[in-house]
Amino acid sequence: MKKRLLLPPQSPEHPERLKPYPVKLMQHQEQTAPELAHKINHIIANSRATALMLQEIAELVGLAANVDCCCLVTVTNDESTEPTTASWCSDEYLGIPLPHEMFSMERFLMELLVLQCAAEPRSIDEISVIRESLAIGCQNLPLPVKAVLAIPTQFGGINNGVISLIKFQPYDWHESEKQILKTIESSCAIAFSQVTQAQLIASQQQYLQKSNQHQSLIRQLTVLSRSNLELNQMLQLAIASTAESLQADRGLLILLKYTDPLFRTPARRQIPQAKADVVGEWRREKTNSSDISSESFFLADCGLCQRVFVEPGRPVIINDYTHLQDTSTVAPLFSITQLPAVLLMPLENQGKILGFLVLQQSVARNWQTAELNLVEMVCAQVSNAIIQSKTLRQVQTLVDERTAKLQSSLELQNRLRERTKQYVEQLRELNQFKDEFISNISDRLRHPLTNMRMSIKNLRLPGITPERQGRYLDILENECTKEINLINDLLMLQKLESEQEPPRFETIDLNTRIKEISNSLAPRLESKGLTINLDITNEPLKLQTELESVDRILQELLNNAHTYSERDTIIHLHTSHQVNQLVDQVMIKVTNTGRGISEEEATYIFDRFRRGRGGRWTPGTGLGLALVKSLVQHLNGAIAVESTPIPNSQLSEICFTLTLPQFSDESKPYSESD
The missing domain is CATH 1.10.287.130 (Signal transduction histidine kinase, dimerisation/phosphotransfer (DHp) domain)
Known part of the structure; x- marks a missing residue:
């Protein structure tokens, strides 16, 4: 797509501005040109690769060179990619209306061939590039072009753009201006390359998006063909997917039922006797009209469908129904007056036409070859x-x-x-x-x-x-x-x-019991460099349970953490209260750092005499966790273990989560019947 940022005329004519230019040389050109190139590089690095970036560069170069206009035009050898143009004009020429008699571009370009268009003589190819860029970039300038200094840019040894300095009055270019173009040529070449690449990428992305839609359609149809759906359901989904993917206004799937069972491969131009049934329909705009998927018509009554047999092997493409010789022979269900553009592709297998796939549009549409090939593939599927x-x-x-x-x-x-x-x-x-x-x-x-x-x-x-x-x-x-x-x-x-015996419930303060047990185990833990971090509240956490069982559970979990913890690590113990399905629960988490537990080990870690691979050489009976699980079940609770690997380490965090009902059935503060 061609992008042009040109300055249109806006104000009355100012004849005094058309006087010959005095010679104005820029001060400190030797220092300005490198600084200008540096500013252009800064724009390239901090702007998106669009025509707006070229517009900034054109303004920067035009002001630095003290010209009336600066024009930047990209050059590409790809015919599918149009050049991008950015022009800047001095403020004193903004608003000047276009003259009635604009300059002749051909005459000006012929004169340009004998001028010094750049700092050094140019080859025929480079002059051709300059001519084409001027023809594109100068066509909407506010005044006739009288003097041009242009230089083509190269990226990777290939011309990719042209920088043009323009005066609206006769002017003799100086070495300082030529030096500016030489200095910024490489930077502008990078900018042209980025804009061209961005344009190419956008075009390729659009093409890929369309290709992905088509590939997705084929994959959907392949999955449908292998599914267990009924034939009519599969056909309905197939026509809906096809019509929606190709952005048609309406899609129809029609199957033929031949009344002559001996009819196989008809002679050329022979119209068989058959009944056409609509088995699938899709519309872009939902209407209140009745479903026509059950409608039928005879093939002899539809001249549109007969064309498939008159010209076998070719789809029927009609841009407007008026092209038909006799529209009265078109079946009414096609609604040909509302949807005059039709693509009718035969469903064919081994020379026999099974039916038709029809796509209709309310406006004329030029079907691309890739789209026709896609529809043909869909018909084959x-x-x-x-x-x-x-x-x-x-x-x-x-x-x-x-x-x-x-x-x-x-x-x-x-x-x-x-x-x-x-x-x-x-x-x-x-x-x-x-x-x-x-x-x-x-x-x-x-x-x-x-x-x-x-x-x-x-x-x-x-x-x-x-x-x-x-x-x-x-x-x-x-x-x-x-x-x-x-x-x-x-x-x-x-x-x-x-x-044999039910639990003997009594009310205890869980946080107090945890403090007492952790204090009793502290000397043993210190011998291994372990410490306990208690994450419990100062307020009492009441628990209706069996004290002896809870103490044994906590002791075994802390003993297990002591046995399998890495030296000089911290054992975390956390308590909390939660309500699950109107039941008050107490959750206790004991977390230590050590060798991880695999999923296989987690399945039997609570079994008696079953120990993980890493614990076989550690002293122990293998009954601790089995006893914990039995005690937890005895108290109507649940326990689980989770092993989470620590990033960039061979160790893991092993967390045992114990959940106990806060109150027994006989002593809970409320019930569902309250």
Whole structure:
């Protein structure tokens, strides 16, 4: 698209301004030219690549060169891209009306050939470029051009624009003005290149957008042809997508039903006997008219449709219905008077015409080759879909009975195979679990017994000192405690799973219990460089629950955080209150920093004797989290774990979220019946 920013005449004529120019040389030209180039570069760097950028440069150059007009014109070898022009005129010539007799461009250009149009002689190609740019840029100037100093710019060795300095009176150009053009030539070449590239990119984007719309249409039709939609539904969606994508005013999809079943490939120009049914319609403007998708007409009554058989293999394109020899033979449903422009493309398969795809416009439209090719591809897709649908209906009846029997047999085999596969997988998991259980429980039982046995042997040694004797007794006591705790944990798990006793509820201050437990564990945590950050309120957080179970849950979660936390990190403990489905709940979050938990490990991390890969070499029974889960279920709560990787680190944040009802069913402050 051609862009011109020219200054139109606005005010009465000023004859005194047409006097010959005095010779005015710019002061400090040697310093002004580089500064001018620098200012142009600044404009290029801070402006968008549009004609407005060229307008700023034209004004800047015109003022610096002290000329009447400065004209910038882009040059391109691409015929699809028109030149962009920007002109600036001095304020004293604004408003001067155009003379009745403008200068002859051809005569002026012939005179220009013998003038010094630039700082040095130019080749024939460069003079041609200057001539074309002047013909474009000077056609709307307010006064006849009397003197021009022009220079072509080059980018990448190719002419891409022309800079013209213009005087409206005879004038002899000086070396200073020529030096200005030489200095700014490279900067203006960059500006011309950016404007041309921006124009080219905009054109390509428009082309790509249209191509993407067409490709999207083909993809939609391909998906439709493979979908399980009924044929009529698929055809309706196909004509709607096609007409909307090609911006038609109306789209019709018509199928033919031949009354002569022997009719296959008719002789040339033979019109068969057939009935046409409208199976799909789309309109750009929704109207109150009744649906015509059920209307029909005979092919013999529509001369428009007969043209497909008269000229087979070619679409029917009519810009105006008056071009038809006899419009009375057009079927009324085409509304030819309101939509006179018609594109009718046959739906053809193996020489047989199945129907027509019709696109109509209220105004004349020149269909591009790419659009016609697209419609032809759509017709091919629709034709294939129609044939496939008819073939499937015919074959389906023959296949249904055999398929039903075969399907029954296959379903039985699949069920047996799937069940066998599940049994094998369960056996494999049970076997693996058994091995892990035996290995873990054996280690947990053997290790303390071994230590106790060694301590007993050492106690029997003669001459053992009281100090060593006390140390061995401490070992015996600690290892016995471990064994007792392991057995107690197993018994507690068994007791919780049997659900023999309901919870013994009492009201506690959760925040107080958390402070007490964290203080008791502080020395143990400090040995590993760990600290606890409590995010709890100073106000009491009342909780109706079983105190012993809550204490054990908090202890196990903090013990787990201590065991698997990275050294010198912080354990965060947060409490909050929430209402979920009219039920008051207390949420407790324990977050530590350590090795991440995979999705696979998270599925069994609360199982007894199941430990993550990273914890297999860490001392422990593998019962802590299993006990936590059983206690949480005992209190009608829920627990979950989430592992979030820390960016640029091999560690993760592991968060255990515990949710407990704030009040028991017997003691909650309100109910749904209140």
